[in-house]
Amino acid sequence: LPKEFKFMRDRFELLKEHFPSVKRIVLINHEDCKYYDLLRGKFYAFLSGHRLADHPKVDMARIAKVARLLLPFLGWKVELYYAKFADAQHSQIVFEQSPL
Numbered sequence: 001l002p003k004e005f006k007f008m009r010d011r012f013e014l015l016k017e018h019f020p021s022v023k024r025i026v027l028i029n030h031e032d033c034k035y036y037d038l039l040r041g042k043f044y045a046f047l048s049g050h051r052l053a054d055h056p057k058v059d060m061a062r063i064a065k066v067a068r069l070l071l072p073f074l075g076w077k078v079e080l081y082y083a084k085f086a087d088a089q090h091s092q093i094v095f096e097q098s099p100l
Helices: 002-018 034-046 060-070
Strands: 026-031 077-085 093-098
Touching: 002 060, 026 060, 026 093, 060 077
Parallel strands: 026 077
Antiparallel strands: 077 093
C-alpha cells in the first residue's frame, strides 16, 4: 500500500540520519503473521477482488522489489528471511533466506 511504503521509507530515512553507521538491514517475514493478514484484507479491498498470494512466503518477492527500490539508495545491504515453525507445537522456528 502506498501509505505503508511511505511509512517504511520515512522510518529508514530517520534511521539513516540518526544511525549513519548502519550498513545492513534484515527484513523478516514470518509464518502466521496477524498483521500480514490485516494488510492482505486491505489489499483485497484496494484491488477489488484481484487474487493475491495466500501465503506470506510467496509475497517475499514483492517485498524484495520494494527493498530493491527503497534501500540501496541509503547505502544499505538488504537481506530477507522467512521465519517458520519447525515443529507442530510451535516451540521452535527456522529461518530461510529469501533471494532479493
